[in-house]
Amino acid sequence: MTSRIGVITFPGTLDDRDTQRAVRVAGAEAVPLWHRDKDLKQVDAVVLPGGFSYGDYLRAGAISRFSPVMESVIEQAKAGMPVLGICNGFQVLTESHLLPGAMLRNNHLHFICRDQKLRVENAETSWTVDYTSGQEISVPLKNIDGRYVADARTLDMLEAEGRVAFRYLDGNPNGSLRDIAGITNEAGNVVGLMPHPEHAVEPLIGTGRTDGLGFFTSILKKLVNA
Amino acid sequence: MARVVVDVMLKPEILDPQGQAVQRALPRLGFEGIADVRQGKRFELEVEGPVDEAALARIHEMAETFLANTVIEDFTVRVDS
Numbered sequence: 001m002t003s004r005i006g007v008i009t010f011p012g013t014l015d016d017r018d019t020q021r022a023v024r025v026a027g028a029e030a031v032p033l034w035h036r037d038k039d040l041k042q043v044d045a046v047v048l049p050g051g052f053s054y055g056d057y058l059r060a061g062a063i064s065r066f067s068p069v070m071e072s073v074i075e076q077a078k079a080g081m082p083v084l085g086i087c088n089g090f091q092v093l094t095e096s097h098l099l100p101g102a103m104l105r106n107n108h109l110h111f112i113c114r115d116q117k118l119r120v121e122n123a124e125t126s127w128t129v130d131y132t133s134g135q136e137i138s139v140p141l142k143n144i145d146g147r148y149v150a151d152a153r154t155l156d157m158l159e160a161e162g163r164v165a166f167r168y169l170d171g172n173p174n175g176s177l178r179d180i181a182g183i184t185n186e187a188g189n190v191v192g193l194m195p196h197p198e199h200a201v202e203p204l205i206g207t208g209r210t211d212g213l214g215f216f217t218s219i220l221k222k223l224v225n226a
Numbered sequence: 227m228a229r230v231v232v233d234v235m236l237k238p239e240i241l242d243p244q245g246q247a248v249q250r251a252l253p254r255l256g257f258e259g260i261a262d263v264r265q266g267k268r269f270e271l272e273v274e275g276p277v278d279e280a281a282l283a284r285i286h287e288m289a290e291t292f293l294a295n296t297v298i299e300d301f302t303v304r305v306d307s
Contacts, residue, residue: 058292066292104236149240
């Protein structure tokens with residue numbers, strides 16, 4: 001049976017279609033989910049895509065966190081369902097406390113849009129098993145609230161437990177502490193990152209590389225072997 | 227109707243580049259002598275009914291779970307008289 005991967009659309013989400021496409025390119029079925037529905041339509045995993053949900057009012061991700069769909073996502077993520085948050089999706093995951101820390105305005109205050117080199121630090125999460133630990137990839141980065149912060153104790157814990165999943169290479173684009181581009185929860189089923197793997201899955205578009213496809217083939221592998 | 231004010235500020239250890247940008251612009255505009263600027267948010271809540279201890283406790287809870295993100299921000303709640 002084909003794996004079913006839900007992609008949530010909030011008002012203000014931008015990258016839901018690209019994310020659905022990435023899911024299909026990897027060989028899974030993309031299931032659109034709407035922010036007002038508590039029903040997750042029996043999907044096997046969920047992706048929270050990028051954009052500006054609820055206009056980023058109050059704080060990026062702060063209002064989305066209280067949407068009906070997130071109630072179900074939070075509950076099922078805690079029960080082990082794989083969840084990936086990309087960009088705004090990562091912000092929603094930190095606001096939901098599914099991932100520690102918070103996102104703030106870039107230290108230089110500019111919107112940034114470029115290809116970004118990353119190192120995969122943890123290739124054992126549900127979303128990274130198709131990479132190797134230490135592998136360098138390049139995917140687009142586009143945001144203004146991309147600065148990852150957490151207190152020193154949390155950062156030390158993330159490092160000690162191998163929960164820094166991705167780190168920026170060749171220069172820190174936004175002032176994120178310890179060059180952190182993405183993290184995972186303790187169980188490895190919830191992963192969030194600021195850069196956009198869904199924009200780098202086909203050689204014809206974007207970076208011309210398919211470095212982001214591994215996120216979506218990883219989850220397929222994980223679900224099929226589960 | 228009573229007004230309750232919730233002030234939300236970034237924690238002191240969190241870098242505030244917006245506040246820094248404001249501070250750096252001040253001398254250019256002829257405002258001298260400001261050593262530091264921190265930028266925050268102020269919420270003015272018009273409360274229906276009496277602002278008693280129970281109402282303030284609810285507002286405190288609202289500030290803690292929603293108006294502020296206590297990972298990065300501190301907040302204060304006060305009745306505006």
